[in-house]
Amino acid sequence: MKNYLAVVTLCMVSSMLVNRVAQCVKTRSTYSAKMLGFSWENCGKPDDPAVLKNLALSPDPITIPGDLTASASGSTTVELTTPLAVNVTLEKEVAGFWVKVPCVDEIGSCHYSDVCNLLNQLIPPGQDCPEPLHTYGMPCHCPFKAGVYTLPESGFYLPDMDLPYWLTNGHYKVQGVLGAMEKELGCLKITFAVHSNN
Numbered sequence: 035m036k037n038y039l040a041v042v043t044l045c046m047v048s049s050m051l052v053n054r055v056a057q058c059v060k061t062r063s064t065y066s067a068k069m070l071g072f073s074w075e076n077c078g079k080p081d082d083p084a085v086l087k088n089l090a091l092s093p094d095p096i097t098i099p100g101d102l103t104a105s106a107s108g109s110t111t112v113e114l115t116t117p118l119a120v121n122v123t124l125e126k127e128v129a130g131f132w133v134k135v136p137c138v139d140e141i142g143s144c145h146y147s148d149v150c151n152l153l154n155q156l157i158p159p160g161q162d163c164p165e166p167l168h169t170y171g172m173p174c175h176c177p178f179k180a181g182v183y184t185l186p187e188s189g190f191y192l193p194d195m196d197l198p199y200w201l202t203n204g205h206y207k208v209q210g211v212l213g214a215m216e217k218e219l220g221c222l223k224i225t226f227a228v229h230s231n232n
């Protein structure tokens with residue numbers, strides 16, 4: 035259960051795999067939600083080896099359940115290999131202040147010691163990578179070789195799903211810092227707002 039929830043969080047924060055929320059979030063009561071005003075930026079040092087170059091999601095708002103179109107590209111100048119740590123900071127705006135959502139059941143502002151391990155649990159090695167990664171020959175396990183990774187515009191259906199209890203109306207900021215051996219490799223910041231009937 036612990037690992038499962040970690041995977042859920044990984045899915046929610048991993049920008050490129052936003053579509054995966056649909057496949058991996060299974061926690062609390064089912065309800066519909068709209069995600070709007072999605073934006074992203076790299077927040078690392080200029081010489082960080084891993085950067086996102088493009089991430090486009092449409093429509094705006096994104097409705098769950100509903101259709102999502104996504105494209106993304108990113109690059110890394112170093113091989114990303116195990117252990118690959120990620121520190122997530124999740125904040126919600128409450129009465130004009132940004133309040134950190136704590137790490138509870140491995141969801142929220144959590145530290146993950148090895149994302150490679152989580153990927154292996156989510157997608158058993160030896161199995162085809164999930165679509166559309168498989169179609170475009172993109173890897174879904176460590177190590178990720180140095181290079182440029184591009185996901186062309188792809189359509190997804192976000193099914194009815196259970197979302198975390200804290201995902202109520204409001205503005206959110208998520209920052210993920212990727213690192214290995216005490217070195218920062220990349221940093222991504224995502225902001226969005228949620229309108230839900232939660």
Ligand SMILES: *[C@@H]1O[C@H](CO)[C@@H](O)[C@H](O)[C@H]1NC(C)=O
Binds near residue numbers: 121
């Ligand atoms: C994550 O946070 C811990 C504790 O603050 C720190 O020791 C570690 O270096 C951080 N890792 C990354 C990838 O930022």
